[in-house]
Amino acid sequence: MDMRKKITLTILMGSIVLSLAACGNQSADQSAVQPVSQAQGREGAASGSTVKVYQQTFENSVFLGDSITEGLSFHDVLDEKNVLAGAGKTAEFALEDIEELVKRKPKQVFIQLGSDDILWPTDDPLTYAMNNYAKLIGMIRDKLPEIQITLLTVTPVTEEAIKKEPRYNTIPDFNLALENLAGNEQVGFVDLAPIFKDSADMYDSDGIHFKPEFYARMLDLLKEHVK
Incomplete structure (x- = not known):
């Protein structure tokens, strides 16, 4: 070669x-x-599977509340049909949602109000709110006699939020009044405080509203209370 x-x-x-x-x-x-x-x-x-489980578990439930509650549908944790809420909603304003609630025919309603009631410009916001809460419970029972009603506590806010709005200091008093009201009206009551024991980073930038993690934790707590 x-x-x-x-x-x-x-x-x-x-x-x-x-x-x-x-x-x-x-x-x-x-x-x-x-x-x-x-x-x-x-x-x-x-x-996706977890969200589907939440939607199935709470399929026959409606969450009635303010902008805190609205986060359930805003963050796509639950379908909009299961959330009847809006910014600025108080127990008094929620009375206007009764007819819509009746149309949805839920078996259970979770009521999460109070964050705006605390700020309502009246001499005694707590008494005013509890009176309207009692009216709300009565009207729901009148329209939906078989429905299960469960009251949820007002969620805490950060120290920074309290500095900006000192009236949030009354949240513990408000929650105690809610617990007493639930006992008097013989409806369900769930304290959401355990959700916050291990995590402080669930808050949005305003220290009042929440990231999606909060709603997953809340539903995990509430699924044991679904009737």
């Missing part, structure tokens, strides 16, 4: 070796990336 043929053969063999090495490296890279992609898929499926 002359020198030119040897050189040509050497170059050809070198090219084959390099090609095989490149293919091997590409396969190794693909196998390294693949598990990450699969893990991401499982995480997404788990999240």
